[in-house]
Amino acid sequence: MSQDTQEQISAEIAAIAVQAGPDERQPRVDYAPYRSSVLRHPTKDPRHVDPETIERWAPCFSHRDVHPLEADLTIGAHAGINSQVSGEPIGERITVTGRVLDGDGRPVAGQLVEVWQANAAGRYVHKNEQHPAPLDPNFTGVGRCLTDADGGYHFTTIKPGPYPWGNHRNAWRPAHIHFSLFGNQFTERLITQMYFPGDPLFALDPIYQAITDQRARDALLASYDHDMTVPNHSMGYRWDIVLSGRDRTWTEPEEADR
Amino acid sequence: MSHPLPTPGQTIGPFYGQALPYDGDDELVPAGRADAIRLHGDVLDGDGTPIPDAMVEIWQADAAGRVPQAGGSIHRDGWTFTGFGRCSTDATGHYSFSTVLPGATDDGKAPFFAVTVFARGLLDKLLTRIYLPGHEANAADALLSSLPAEEAATLVAVTDAQGLRFDIRLQGERETVFLTHG
Numbered sequence: 001m002s003q004d005t006q007e008q009i010s011a012e013i014a015a016i017a018v019q020a021g022p023d024e025r026q027p028r029v030d031y032a033p034y035r036s037s038v039l040r041h042p043t044k045d046p047r048h049v050d051p052e053t054i055e056r057w058a059p060c061f062s063h064r065d066v067h068p069l070e071a072d073l074t075i076g077a078h079a080g081i082n083s084q085v086s087g088e089p090i091g092e093r094i095t096v097t098g099r100v101l102d103g104d105g106r107p108v109a110g111q112l113v114e115v116w117q118a119n120a121a122g123r124y125v126h127k128n129e130q131h132p133a134p135l136d137p138n139f140t141g142v143g144r145c146l147t148d149a150d151g152g153y154h155f156t157t158i159k160p161g162p163y164p165w166g167n168h169r170n171a172w173r174p175a176h177i178h179f180s181l182f183g184n185q186f187t188e189r190l191i192t193q194m195y196f197p198g199d200p201l202f203a204l205d206p207i208y209q210a211i212t213d214q215r216a217r218d219a220l221l222a223s224y225d226h227d228m229t230v231p232n233h234s235m236g237y238r239w240d241i242v243l244s245g246r247d248r249t250w251t252e253p254e255e256a257d258r
Numbered sequence: 259m260s261h262p263l264p265t266p267g268q269t270i271g272p273f274y275g276q277a278l279p280y281d282g283d284d285e286l287v288p289a290g291r292a293d294a295i296r297l298h299g300d301v302l303d304g305d306g307t308p309i310p311d312a313m314v315e316i317w318q319a320d321a322a323g324r325v326p327q328a329g330g331s332i333h334r335d336g337w338t339f340t341g342f343g344r345c346s347t348d349a350t351g352h353y354s355f356s357t358v359l360p361g362a363t364d365d366g367k368a369p370f371f372a373v374t375v376f377a378r379g380l381l382d383k384l385l386t387r388i389y390l391p392g393h394e395a396n397a398a399d400a401l402l403s404s405l406p407a408e409e410a411a412t413l414v415a416v417t418d419a420q421g422l423r424f425d426i427r428l429q430g431e432r433e434t435v436f437l438t439h440g
Binding site: 025026027028029031034036037038039040041042043044046047048049050051052053054055057058059060061062063064065066101103104105114115116118124125126127128129140141142178180186187189190191192193207208210211215216217219220241242243244245246 | 304372430
């Protein structure tokens, strides 16, 4: 485990932030404050190509692949490892819903969404997990669903906790849910993380801060939606996702693209 | 209509193993079927060290060049070719698929496997292509022919005894050419 301090990491984050351009919509893959990235990023810019036929299509998933109950992470039984359990997971029950859109603003319908997350204590069910927080026998933290005709998705889960990691001394990740998404085209494939509003760890986290533009970072924040909150049952969060597999100048779209 | 701003990517992290892999994820066709080939290789970092927590996905046409549009990649029936596969690297940084060679989707076009790479430490996905070694259409391919020979070589698999070998180098000498699409 690294002995770099949060102060060192924060100073590096700040030094990069002042050089950052306003149009950087994606994380920098070359982002040394996230130590594991140092040897795992390409040094060359990606090569620009016109998509070929196979890249203009995306894999299909169907109700053969995904059972509707897999969208409820609080029932425990679907993920295989907890098939005996019938209890409720501990934590703040939430629903997370939103729409998946492509780069032209069209709904991504009937497409696969996969999620995974820590439990309420900040612990993952994973063999390499070392955080000595309790496992929850009623929670695997894994879900799937297919988007509806309008691109909508919906999960019921519990709010994950923040957890410590080895990037530097006293490093903690803001609470998040991992999302894996497919679009209408192969090039729209996305894996990302959804965060919760107001987390005090945002400024300290090199993974979140690797997105150098505040507006782009904000796109990963769910919003609390009281209309989605179910009385005597669960809190509600809303988060929309836009998948774009195309290079574009985001600030000034060409007339022909409108 | 204006284009909505795209949602940024984030790293897959270390803990996807309970969520994303599934039984049969790397068998687009059953291993051992007469026309099955193995597509495999290492995912390597800038020091040439294998990456044991990477995930590779492939998306491809069938042997006749048709684009599959059938579900069933997660619960495979052994007969339907869905064109999609997923493989987490093992403890030695190796991935391996059982599949078929993709056919050309358009007359005269070079067939390839479309590839996505994720890893802990990699802040966003990477996209690339695996072309077939010695294919007659490679010479006229717009991407391959636009690259210096040593870079083009990073996109072409090598034939081995079981099929095709393709190493993915995230950084350093012989760094794989990654793509962005316009």
